[in-house]
Structures are given as structure tokens and as C-alpha cells.
Amino acid sequence: MKKAVLAYSGGLDTSCCLKLLEDMGYKVISVCVDVGLSKEELKEVEEKAKNLGVLKHYTIDAKEEFVKDYIFRAIKANAMYEGYPLSTALARPLIADKVVEIAKKENAEAIAHGCTGKGNDQFRFETTIRIKAPDIKIIAPIRDLNLTRKEEIEYAKKKGIPIPTESKKYSIDENLWGRSIEGDELENPDFIPPEEIYSWTKNPAEDKEEEIVEITFDNGVPVAINGEELNPVELIKKANEIAGKHGVGRIDIIEDRIIGLKSRENYECPGAVLLITAHKALEQLVLTRDELRFKEIVDSLYGELIYKGLWFSALKEDLDAFIDKTQERVCGTVKVKLFGGSVRVVARDSKYSLYNKEMVSFDEKDIDQKELAGMVKYHGLQDMLYYRTKLLK
Amino acid sequence: MKKAVLAYSGGLDTSCCLKLLEDMGYKVISVCVDVGLSKEELKEVEEKAKNLGVLKHYTIDAKEEFVKDYIFRAIKANAMYEGYPLSTALARPLIADKVVEIAKKENAEAIAHGCTGKGNDQFRFETTIRIKAPDIKIIAPIRDLNLTRKEEIEYAKKKGIPIPTESKKYSIDENLWGRSIEGDELENPDFIPPEEIYSWTKNPAEDKEEEIVEITFDNGVPVAINGEELNPVELIKKANEIAGKHGVGRIDIIEDRIIGLKSRENYECPGAVLLITAHKALEQLVLTRDELRFKEIVDSLYGELIYKGLWFSALKEDLDAFIDKTQERVCGTVKVKLFGGSVRVVARDSKYSLYNKEMVSFDEKDIDQKELAGMVKYHGLQDMLYYRTKLLK
Amino acid sequence: MKKAVLAYSGGLDTSCCLKLLEDMGYKVISVCVDVGLSKEELKEVEEKAKNLGVLKHYTIDAKEEFVKDYIFRAIKANAMYEGYPLSTALARPLIADKVVEIAKKENAEAIAHGCTGKGNDQFRFETTIRIKAPDIKIIAPIRDLNLTRKEEIEYAKKKGIPIPTESKKYSIDENLWGRSIEGDELENPDFIPPEEIYSWTKNPAEDKEEEIVEITFDNGVPVAINGEELNPVELIKKANEIAGKHGVGRIDIIEDRIIGLKSRENYECPGAVLLITAHKALEQLVLTRDELRFKEIVDSLYGELIYKGLWFSALKEDLDAFIDKTQERVCGTVKVKLFGGSVRVVARDSKYSLYNKEMVSFDEKDIDQKELAGMVKYHGLQDMLYYRTKLLK
């Protein structure tokens, strides 16, 4: 008996995969890795899998691991890709990792995923799988049969796979770090998204009251909201809830996919936007200018690695060493105003603050201003010489 | 008769300078470079100068030059420094340049400015002056006498210089590109700024109605708002007005000054935030990923050069060549939602768009998905090999 | 009659392609683009093609274009990839471009090349072809049939294609900018290459006499050697000859191919090493520190674009604008000592020199040293504050 382990979400793509694997002669073991679903949703996924005839179904609670080992790293790195906080991208290596574990345990011959050939997730899943289980066979039925959505729906009908109702015209992916909405006219860069696509964030224009929130960080990681210490999973949920209430975290961008296609993408990531904004503000207070400037470069690269599915990579490990060192002093509090979709930092404090009142103030003599005249004089020295040589041209 | 030309704003610092220059035996020629004042304000500055006994006063209208040669370059470069759109920094080289012109025309022996020794403007003024007039003497009376604000006030009283009233506890600088507010408790990074410091932006929390604005760009530069073509100065004013109405553009950061001090800074730059946000969104649509990634680095460096007063520098000229080349295709429209301090891009369009509907859509067969399997397989190849060698350790 | 245009070098790979195309039913038009062959070699290639039965053969002299539009750009950018001056990489887009021209002229249905699927040239050829002729069919017979070298030799025997003699155990590619040597035990990173693989460079250890060479640059481009003005092609040949005589330009590296494989590569690029070394030395004299620092990043990226075959790309055009602006002042002379494989700059001069004798010398009072005390005092200011906060930990 040939066994294949399938990363299963309950959606149309992976349900078709399940049946296509059977067509290929596999017995299917479905795995649903929970990075932010409700109990009801998990239950539903399991039932769906069983109805479709899986050999076995696994539900794996990876929420805490997701927050502590993935989301917290993303916060320390202010991880973004072209404005997107990487919610889906961040979960993929973790899901793949768990699926590999099951495949090893079950002695499966193959691992399957439902990604298409135009998207990013195929890279994220397969790179992780190849690293963790170099010799296992990988099957991507949708991609390898080059199926369109229309063809999938036909196949689904034939196989008795429940078809999403008309209303579900969007393709949704969500986990603790955010929600993505794709499909239909949203693909058009010049189409203004309708209010109905949002689910985690209230309409900003209907916000009635400003709220000030205080986030506390320790070693670069959020530990409390409004003074209340929360465990990692609870903290992320709370951040989503508070920021979402004020319409914060709606993201609408043109994104460059791994293979080079530009696509228009919509996301809701209220907690991510809130926490990363606050985190950056605290870094401004405690890191030196040289650190800030270089960390910008590191952060940008880190975001790109996550996007490309290179979470398990040598460079990512090296960057972690750099980032962890900088975060030792990222401890303190940040106050943020939330209203109408905007998040504005208004105050920050830290025992590692590099702000020095006496030196900065115009009322103090801590610095003898005269001493600066020399530094000013030689500022741009080479450019002065350059402008002299220009007269030669 | 020794003549000194003074960059004069009518404020306490430059008024003290005026008198201190007289103390040093100079006849003073005051110059007010208009980069965004009203007629009344200009009139007031002139009268103040004359009352304090200047030999001559110049008012120079540099608004159009400021927008076309400075602000528009800043927009093309998405120029920011640690979140600050560089309003004051951008005007300094232009003001210095104009002051040098007058100094040459008047055959003056010296140029004077009112900058202190802790701030950035001394670098910006003097570097430009030294480049444009390498042999002229530069006098910075406040810095060279190491005066505190208290000492200045005492001196002002003695010399009959009008003292700002109690209410004016903040030090303000404003021009077409933004407004900065400093002083008093605002210096404290953990103090939440009171509503009273803002003048260009309405309280976001009091916003009642969302507005969609369409900005049109040509060669990287804004040319119309809501379809109405505007001349450069009018366009910037309009952008400030619209965005300010929705509380957009309040900026509250910890800034690293040139000499290395960290200071807490508050700005209002509604137009800058609106236009740069829209500009970046259009770039996402028309520039290749490689261009976007590298232009981020160029933009960041460009902002730093402006901040440091290196507007007239060899590198800035080189970067302009790069940026101008990229901007040839930054033509099109961007639609933005303004509400409650937030500015969100919701649509964009351009004839140079690199978005390709047929390729991206999940309903099309323009791309044979199977072809991608190979690319996916070799993605992260070296990292797979790396993980193999890790087993050796 | 289906016609295919083949980029033909006369080697085993492209000769097999010629016959494989015939097998597929094509009439073959062979094109040999001359980027640095002798008349005899060109003659030989043509005869080979005709003997193998081509419909038509083209020989295109692209030497001058190669030097002026490609090599000179590479010099301005100090273009290197991991230590390799990009000789082969630089010629590929030009060759592809010429082949496309012929294909259009001949109304061919397809363009073919002899690249394998493990190498870089397939990317370089095809990207250029797809840009210049988006709709033409591209055929890569060796890759698409997954042939090994052994299989190729068998096929060649069957088809009467002359087989390289035993002695030719290396695969060679050469043009005006350099020579690459691959194959056999050279693939092993730990194998010391034998003297026999080199053809352009004398054995360094047998050098008897040091030579000083003077290179003159104008706008970043070499125009004379030892004071003698030379046309572009002659200048490059002369540079290869002089540097080769002293064993300069042997390069032995581990290179990261586009698909991610590491391979050991050997090159001889005497002229490239000589000219780029001299060019960099002149830049040190005339460019500001800020320009040098940033141009290093640009240069490195430029080298990578060439390596990846992205010569015709938006970013490359943008970088050219930057580079050209910097090169306006790269005019002057550089003296270099050549001996035993080493190339050492010993003197340089330019009318745009930013060196200022009076300021630098310890015998002059042009700078009042005291003035620097302030600058020194605030150097590393934030790090001093950082070390204070460290005591808190």
C-alpha cells in the first residue's frame, strides 16, 4: 500500500488533491496543522477529510510554536515584504515541517500539497520538505496537471467534493498573524476592494473613538498589553482584536511573487501592524544610529527570506544571531494611538534609552556648542573639493 | 564698512544674531527666503528686521524653485529620514544658496546664521555656503558664544528684541513641505504631545467622513489631484490641505541628529505623507522587482544625504541620474482613502504597468504550471546541501 | 520549409545541435558571432557548418561593438562576479542579439542554442532572445534531450561530426575579454590546475623582468597604453598581451551558478584584471568617499546582473545612468607594475583629483588641528551612551 501524506486545509484545492492522489493509487493521510483555527473549524476539516475517505486524519495544534518560534522572530525583524507582514508565508515552513514529521512517522512514500504553479506556496512547502526529508517524493497534483479553477470545480463535482457557494468568490487564507483575500475582481490593481472582503477589521470610517494602547516589550518580544501580561498566543489574539476594532491593518499592495509575476494582494493584519509599529518605535530609542541603519537592511532581507520560503536556510540562522544580539536592549513600553485605520506612536520609554536630556536640551550647557564648529567645517569636505574640480570641466 | 548677510526668519535666534553681528562691528543685510510664508508673515519679518536696524532687507520668493527643484526630487526619491519627510532639511540648501547670491551681489565679508551647535541646520547651511562661496567668512553667533535659550532671552530684552509670548513655548519651523514643532516637554520621549501643538492637521479622532483622492503622476512627479491639473506650488498646498483635513501626516519619532544625539521630534507633513505614499504605490506597479529593491536602498541614502545637508554633493548628482531614469515610467494614477489620520492606497493604474492579467489569473492557461516544477525543485538548493553538512557537526 | 537559426561555435555541443535540429525537421542557418576569433578560426567554423549541411552560414564581426558597448561598460562598473571578470557572460547577450537579428531577417521559426541545463548560458541566451523576439520558438536540444557528454560523443560519431581529439580534454570558451577552461579533473576544487590549461598567460614563476605600464582613461574608459592611443579593439588586445606576458589574470574560484550549484572555475583574463585594477585606482583619486562606498554596491550588483544574463533589463539601464554620471571625472593616468602574476598600482594622476596636498601634509597649517577636537569628542557618541546602559544589564 502506497501512502501519501497530504497537507490538508479543507478547501477546494486540497480536497481535489486528496481525490487525485487516490486516482494515482495512494492511500491518503491528511494533516491539518492548526496555526490559528477555531475548534469548530478544525472539527469541520476533520469531517471533510473523513468523508472524502482518508486513511487517517491528523490535527496538530502548532499555535504556540507558531507564535513563539515564528511570529516573535518576525516581530524582532520587523519582517515585511513590500508592505505585507508575511502571515501566510510565515506559517508554511512550520506546516511543512509538521507534515514531514507525520510522513516519517507513517513511513509514507510521498508528501502532497495543493499549491498551484503560479503562486509562492509551492516554493515554501517544497523547500522545507526537501530540507527536512531529502529523499521523499513530493506531489503537487494541481500544478502537475495544470488545472484551472474551472477544471477543479468540474472535477470536484464529479468526485462529490463540496463546492464553495457562490458567495465564497474569494480565496481566503488565515492564521494568527493575518488574513489574505484573493480572487475575482480583486486581481485588478485599479479596482477598489469592497467592504465585504474584510472580516478582522472594522470599517475605519465608522470608528467613533480613539484608543491609546500600551505595549510592553522584553528582549524584542511583546509581553504585555496595557500592562497585562499575556501568554504568547493570547497576546497575538488580543493585538488583532484591539487593532482590528479601529480598522488598523488593511493592506492593499502590488506584490512581486517569487516567479516574478506582479499580483495585487489584499491582507488584513491588524495585530502585526500594531506590534511591528510599536517595536520599531522602541528600537529607535535604544539602538544606535549605526545599528538602526544596518538593521533596516537585515530586516528587509529577513522579510525576503521568509517570503521566498527560505526559513530553514543558512543565512536566516546567521541573521538570527545578529538580530538576537540587537534585541537584548529592546525592552520597554510604547504607547500608540489607534483610530480610523491609523496607528500612531505617541510615547516610548526604556531603561536602555540612548536619549540624553542634558545633552539635547537647548537650555543646558552640557555640550559646549563652540566645539562643534570644527566638525561642521569639515562636513562635506570632499564635496567642496569636488565642486572646485567641476570648474575644470 | 564691514557687511554681513544674515539668513533672517524673524524669530528670536536670528533676531539676536542680528544684534550680535552689530556688536561685532558689522552692518547687517537681512535676507528672508520665502519657501512657504504668507504675504502677512513676510511683511512682518521685513518690519522686524528694519526695526532692529538692518542696512537693507531682502525678501526672496523661492517657492516655485523649492517645489520644482527640491520637493519634486524628494518625491521621486520617496525621501524620508527615520520617518521624517525632511521638510526643514530640504529647504536649508536652497536658503543658503540664495543668501550666498545676495552676499556676492552685496560684496559682503561674511554670512551669518542663527543655528545652535546641537542641531542639524548648522551643517546644512554651512556646507552649502562653503561649496558656493569657499572663501567667505561664516559666523554663527549663537553657537560660537554657546548661548542657552535663557541667555538669549536676557540678551533680547537688553537689545529691545521682541520676546515670544508665554504661549509660544514651542519652536516652530514651517515651509511648504511641512512643519516641525520642538521644545518644552515635547523633548521627553515618553510625553504624549497635546493637541495644541498641531496646526496643519485636524484631530484625527474628530474626522467624520472618509474621502477618496486621486493623484496623477507624470515622470514621477504629481501633476493633478482629482483630475485637476495644478501648478507645482498649488498642488503641494492642495495636498497639504486635503490630507490635513483628515489628520494625516502627524509624525512623532526619535531622531538621530547629525552629531549623534537622539532627540524626540514632532512634525506635521500631511501633503508629504499623502504624495509619497501614492508615489510609492505607483512605483510598485511599474518598476521591476529588482528596481524596487535597489531603489529602496537609493531612496534611503538620498534621504540621509538631504538630512545631512549634502544636497550639493557629488553622490547626490549621481543618484539623481539613477532616479530620473527610473521615473520615466512612473506615470499614472493612484487612488487613496483618507480618514482619521490614515492614508490607504486602494487602486492604481498606469500604461507602463507590469501587471499581466493573463499570466497571474488562476483561470487562465497562459502559463503551464508544470513548467515551474523544476524551478521549485532547485529553489534553496544550497540550503539543502547546507542542512546535509550540518549533520557532520 | 521550417527554418531554425542556430548560434554556432563549431564545437561539439553546437555541432550536435545542428544535426539534432535536422532530425526535428528543421533547415538550419548557422550564425557565428565573432567576439574575438582569428580569421583562420572563423574560416574553420564556416567550413565545419557547411560540411554539416547548413542551409546558410553567417559570420558576423561584432568585435568593435563588443568592446565599446559591453567591455567598456564592464570596466566602468569594475564588473566582477565572485572574482570572475565575466568574459563569457558579457558576450552572450550580444551574440543572442545578433542571432535574433538574423532570425528576423530570415523569417525563421525558431532559434536554437547548444547550452546544457546545468549551466548559466541558457539563461543568458534565452532571456535576451525572449526580450528581443518574444514570440519566437526557442530550442535547446542538448538540454531538452538531457544528453551527457558521453551520449553527445556517440551521437556525433553516428552523424559524422568531428570529435575533439583526446588532447582536448578541456572545454574552452574565449573572447576578447577572457578565456575559460572547464572539465575533467579541474572540476575538483582541491585539484591544482596543471600549467597546460593556460594559453594567454605565461607561467608567472618564469617571469624574469618587471614592467611598468601606464594606462590612460577618459570618462572611465581606457584610451591609451604607455601614452599610445589605441582603438578600442586594439587596446583590449594589447592589454591582454602585456599582462599575459607577466602571468597576470589567472583566476581560480568556486563560483555559484545561477541555478545554485557551486562549481570550480578557471579563467585567464589578463587584460581585464589589468584594466579594472587601474580603473579602480583612478576612481579612488577622483570620486568622493561617499561615491566610492556606494559605487561598490552598484558595481557588485552590476556584475551580478551580467552574470545572470540580465544585460537587457530595466535595472541595468538605471545603473548605467548612475555609473555614467560618476565616470565623467574618471580621467587621468595610472601606473602599474607587472611581474610574476602580480599587478600593483604605484602611481596615479588626474586633473579631477580630490587629493589636496596642503590640507593633508603634516608640514602645513592649512588646517588648524585644534578645530578637530570637537569632532573627535562626539565621534561614537551613541556608543558611549550604549556602554553606559550596558552597566544596567
Add this chain to the structure above:
Amino acid sequence: MKKAVLAYSGGLDTSCCLKLLEDMGYKVISVCVDVGLSKEELKEVEEKAKNLGVLKHYTIDAKEEFVKDYIFRAIKANAMYEGYPLSTALARPLIADKVVEIAKKENAEAIAHGCTGKGNDQFRFETTIRIKAPDIKIIAPIRDLNLTRKEEIEYAKKKGIPIPTESKKYSIDENLWGRSIEGDELENPDFIPPEEIYSWTKNPAEDKEEEIVEITFDNGVPVAINGEELNPVELIKKANEIAGKHGVGRIDIIEDRIIGLKSRENYECPGAVLLITAHKALEQLVLTRDELRFKEIVDSLYGELIYKGLWFSALKEDLDAFIDKTQERVCGTVKVKLFGGSVRVVARDSKYSLYNKEMVSFDEKDIDQKELAGMVKYHGLQDMLYYRTKLLK
């Protein structure tokens, strides 16, 4: 009794300082930190100090610390600044650190150094001193009195300080990591340095015989030469000796000093050039392409921090974390050919090698070449679209 601790080298500058400090009313404690002197030289320095009347003289052997904690870090970072391996720059923070220790032990009121106001060392000394002893007074007599070399010589004569003989027209600084030669006509960028300035390296043109050397690295640090394990100090000495014998390590550059002056500099750093060349070659074999590319940026920044005297800085600590992580796999051997001033890598080996024979070879079927066709097809995709939009212009 006011005590000042003086960083003393025995040269003209520091000898004048000694007497100038006495003029200011200080009792002087001289400290000579040994980072690579012979016993005789140390003895001579001590006698000179005593003859000039110091209160006390310290000789501190810091050679091992210099190699292990400074030079080895420089190797791991391939640390260079504009082609200069940072020999002097690297020793300054260590010397300053030791001087601070003595100052604390002796309860001195001040620390003095002999640096001028045009050079780099004032930054390197003082930044370290201010970090390690924020409250101590720093005296730089030469700079603060703005003395020229001529004035120093006059003062020295008056005070009975031995004047260097005519022959000593160059100013030399040397330690285990290299030797710098300044002064006289060497300042002129277009003057070819005479053979007499070199002392560690033989004239390359007189080299008679090629030598192959094997360097063994462990965790990024050299541990053996030609298979012989050596302690750190001996290894560096040996490397200098072997490379120097072949004229390797002569460096002649235009350098951008911290304050922005360009100066022509000559160095001899045979060991540094040998070891860094070998180290980089090994990194090419074991680090992924992404790591190599990013480490280049880190290395370049690291070199700049050392040059600027920011050894003790927050960013340097962060970069160390990154670098140390990458170096875990930099273990193995590198073979290098030395002759006539040239150093050429010819072989390298490591158990962490990412080179994979089966995949690379053209004789193997480990990779199905066909699979690459898709990757090639989408290479440069956006640039193809860009060229299409160009037709619109």
C-alpha cells in the same frame, strides 16, 4: 601631584608630548603596549622614557591578546578598508584599553596621546578612552597646540629629545598585522615609491622560486601552516615571513581619512594579505551564495568600523554575532601559490563543502536538464514585460 598617563611609542611625537605634559605641570607615566615589538625595541623605548624623566614606565605584552581577540576577528571578517588590512587601526583600541587600565590603577587625572589633528588615530584612541573611562581628561598636546613637524623638531632640540636622523625621513608604524610608511614624497599620489621604504617584503621582481603554502582554518581562524599547528602569535609571524619572502602584501592606495581628507598610503601586510585571501577562498566553498553576498556587506561595514575606531561599539558586537555564526563551517585547508608579489589560490577542501560533484558534472544524470527549462523561461520575466511597455514611449 597631577599625574598623566601617556601612550608612549618612543617616537618624536610622543616624546614631545611627554615634555609638553611636564610643561603643563603633569608627572608623566609612560605606557608602551607591545603589539609586535622585539625585546630590544621595548628596552629602547623604556630607556628613552626614563631618560626623558618619566615618573614610571610600563611595558605591557599584549601580543597574544592582539592576535586572538583582534587579528583573528579581522580575519573572520576579511576586514579591509579601501584595500588596507587595518593593521594600525586594529591595534589602537587595544592600546587605548590598556592605557586606561593603567590610568585607573595609577589614579591618573589625564590620559595623553601624541596624535595630530589631521589623522585617524585621535578618533581611535579617544573614542575607546571615552567609552572605557568616560570621566577622565584627555590631552592631545600636538593637536591642541597645532604643531607642525618642523615646530616639533625645534621643540625637541630645545628639550633634548633625540631627533630621528636624516635617513629616517619616513614615519613608520608597525605591529604584528602590518607596517605603514608615510611622509616625504610618498604623499604625492603620482610618485612611485622607492624600494627602500619596504622592510618586511622582498622586492617581488627579485623572486626566484614559486612556493605553495597550505593554510588550515578552524572556525574561520588559521591554525596551521603547511600542516604545522602554531600558536596564534607564531602563526601570524610565520605568515608574514613566508609571504614577505615573495614580495606579497605591498599596498599602495588613496585612502579616505575619517575627517574626509584623501591621502596616499603605503603599507606592507604580507601575512594579512595571505591569510585573508585564503580565508575568503574557503568561504566560497562552504558558505551559501546568499551568505557570501550578505557577508560581503557585513565585512565591508566591519572594516569601516575598525577604521573609524568604533571597535567598542554596539554595532560591532551585533556583527560579531552574525560573523561567528557563519564561521562555524569555515574549517578546512587552502593551498596558495606565492611568487613575485602574487598570491593565488589553487586548491581548497572542507568537510563542510557545498560543492556537489554529481550535480555539477556534465557526465552525470543527477539533474534532469529538462527540468530547468521552466526556470529559464521565467528568468527576467519582468524585464520582458518592461521591454514591451517601452514600445509605448
